[in-house]
Amino acid sequence: MNKIFASIFLFLTLVISPAFAETITINDAVGDAIGIQFETYKIDIKNFTPGINSGAIAFDIYTDYPQNGITVGTWATKPADLFITETYHGVDYEWAIPLVNRTGFTAGTMYAVGSYFNSDHFSPGPGYIYNPGEKVQIATISSNYGIPSLGGGSVTWESIPQGISDYIIHITTGIWQDDPYGVFDVKWVTAYCANDIISGSTSPVPEPATMMLFGLGLLGAARISRKKTA
Numbered sequence: 340m341n342k343i344f345a346s347i348f349l350f351l352t353l354v355i356s357p358a359f360a361e362t363i364t365i366n367d368a369v370g371d372a373i374g375i376q377f378e379t380y381k382i383d384i385k386n387f388t389p390g391i392n393s394g395a396i397a398f399d400i401y402t403d404y405p406q407n408g409i410t411v412g413t414w415a416t417k418p419a420d421l422f423i424t425e426t427y428h429g430v431d432y433e434w435a436i437p438l439v440n441r442t443g444f445t446a447g448t449m450y451a452v453g454s455y456f457n458s459d460h461f462s463p464g465p466g467y468i469y470n471p472g473e474k475v476q477i478a479t480i481s482s483n484y485g486i487p488s489l490g491g492g493s494v495t496w497e498s499i500p501q502g503i504s505d506y507i508i509h510i511t512t513g514i515w516q517d518d519p520y521g522v523f524d525v526k527w528v529t530a531y532c533a534n535d536i537i538s539g540s541t542s543p544v545p546e547p548a549t550m551m552l553f554g555l556g557l558l559g560a561a562r563i564s565r566k567k568t569a
């Protein structure tokens with residue numbers, strides 16, 4: 340009986356566990372935007388499997404902010420870049436993915452960040468309420484472990500008037516994470532004025548059920564090895 344018990348939990352631990360958390364949802368508060376058209380609701384990080392090699396990643400951003408931007412007074416705001424801090428073998432590398440094309444940068448391409456503009460850079464002057472000092476747009480390209488940019492990604496703005504948000508921004512990118520302890524931290528401030536900020540991480544928070552399975556699996560392994568050596 341003990342052997343069967345141990346085998347079942349070893350199977351659950353080794354085979355079932357890696358399938359957890361293929362989509363990670365980062366939720367953002369509703370009603371926290373400066374101006375309702377700037378509202379952002381959540382980011383889904385898809386195809387990410389913590390603990391093993393992960394494939395190409397996709398992001399879905401749910402927002403009311405339109406692709407063509409919003410002009411408030413003399414401030415013509417545009418979509419912010421999606422910033423990603425990749426922790427690879429314990430070292431942080433910063434990337435940015437523009438969500439619309441602009442001079443020198445292609446939507447969907449992931450660039451190694453050399454320097455960036457924050458929201459103050461775009462403010463036309465006093466009299467505007469916005470979130471100051473927020474990271475908005477890559478300014479110069481650097482190199483992360485020898486790679487200045489990763490092309491082949493794409494950005495599609497889907498209009499969904501009946502959904503929770505007006506738009507879903509679908510982003511695919513060629514990024515791969517082959518560090519089993521690798522983590523992606525993402526941040527998006529919606530627009531040049533950073534009127535709604537969302538951030539989160541792929542860092543897995545172990546659920547009690549997962550921890551219990553893992554613990555039982557270890558117990559089972561200990562039991563088997565004892566029997567073999569006895």
Ligand SMILES: [Ca+2]
Nearest residue numbers: 367368369379
């Ligand atoms: Ca929000």
Ligand SMILES: [Ca+2]
Nearest residue numbers: 367535536537
């Ligand atoms: Ca927010």
